Amino acid sequence: MNNIPELEILFELADVFKVFGDSTRLRILYTLFDGERSVGEIAEALGMEHSTISHQLRVLRTNKLVKIRRDGKQIYYSLDDDHVKKIIEMGLDHVLE
Amino acid sequence: MNNIPELEILFELADVFKVFGDSTRLRILYTLFDGERSVGEIAEALGMEHSTISHQLRVLRTNKLVKIRRDGKQIYYSLDDDHVKKIIEMGLDHVLE
DNA sequence: TGAACATATGAATAACTGTTCATATGTTAA
């Protein structure tokens, strides 16, 4: 696959990687590796403000990396895509040499 | 692999994805998919300033995504790592649904 | 040595991004 994608696609591709390029979002995604979690659970697990987590979850959701399920007052987030784990593990391989 | 990596590793991981999260750098990497290219060749292929390309090549090199070979006045850049293509293709899979 | 070329670097600027604080929306149970 040596064809260079359309510029439009390249911008989208860069956008996807940008989403992975923040440690808070990576930590959120790792938290979801074990299964769905509510906003409060994630915030507590990471020791961060609910508001921060909520903002970042929106970024993840806009980019279709996570999906939601409402259950009463809570909203449960989970990974939306099989690629998510694979992309992160590829990146980790690179970091670990 | 559900263990969350050390925070230190997570920061490095985020840094790696940040490098992929820019369309200019992605275009440079794609240009190198076919083999090594000089700075001037890359700049011309992308229609951008040599200086811009040089700055971005340094980012790519610092993060060990490309390596160099000097030949006379030119410096030839090439992909340093098999992961590079794989990571990009994984991301592309996600973008293309 | 010098001129011409290829690449790198530093400073400056504009645009973008993550977090916080304050406030709003939406849900449940009384």
Next chain:
DNA sequence: TTAACATATGAACAGTTATTCATATGTTCA
């Protein structure tokens, strides 16, 4: 309806980043 809770949103701020311009380094050939 109200109170209490869970989550979302908007504005503001500080920090980061990509590009440009100007200049420097390094290489070749005469």
